[in-house]
Amino acid sequence: MDVYFSADIETDGPIPGPYSILSFALVYAGSYDGKHFRRPKNYEQSFYRELKPISPNYEKEALEVNGLDRLSLIENGMNPERAMEEARDWVLDIAGNGDPVFVAYPLSFDWTWIYWYFVRFSKHGSPFGHSRCFDIKTAVSVKTGFPIADSGRSKLPRQLLPSGPHTHHALDDAVEQAEIFANVFEWEA
Numbered sequence: 001m002d003v004y005f006s007a008d009i010e011t012d013g014p015i016p017g018p019y020s021i022l023s024f025a026l027v028y029a030g031s032y033d034g035k036h037f038r039r040p041k042n043y044e045q046s047f048y049r050e051l052k053p054i055s056p057n058y059e060k061e062a063l064e065v066n067g068l069d070r071l072s073l074i075e076n077g078m079n080p081e082r083a084m085e086e087a088r089d090w091v092l093d094i095a096g097n098g099d100p101v102f103v104a105y106p107l108s109f110d111w112t113w114i115y116w117y118f119v120r121f122s123k124h125g126s127p128f129g130h131s132r133c134f135d136i137k138t139a140v141s142v143k144t145g146f147p148i149a150d151s152g153r154s155k156l157p158r159q160l161l162p163s164g165p166h167t168h169h170a171l172d173d174a175v176e177q178a179e180i181f182a183n184v185f186e187w188e189a
Contacts, residue, residue, distance in 0.1 A: 003098035006178035052077035107135035
């Protein structure tokens, strides 16, 4: 059984390594046994951490988007090793006997960061393996018939819209994506 985790990452730059994850969230987004999708009753099963930056590099524009205080995170952010171990344990606990699958919108940005951080900072690696991931943007394209370029959040059909806004707070956005994911999965176009 696939066990889905919606994820959102807030960073201080475009790529991991030279730049840092400042916060990330994972939200239980449902399960699928090959026949039946099960949407969660709510999106309260979540994991959120704010991290200590791993390098001195940052882009001012990235901080303006996410509103995180990088100087405060240098002092008070969680050590990435601890955060990634805790995240891995949480994912595996929620997944139980199922296979954890990473879900994002779009997948390419968030997967690059989280996978790199799990490989770099968790002694046990990624709970999602090297490829258990699901791109909501591609699913929107397939379900709607829109080209990928027209499958962003701003073009979502009304039936697929989440109930909350996109805030650029990792937990809010992971919940928003989990809701979009379930809406897309269940939608009969």
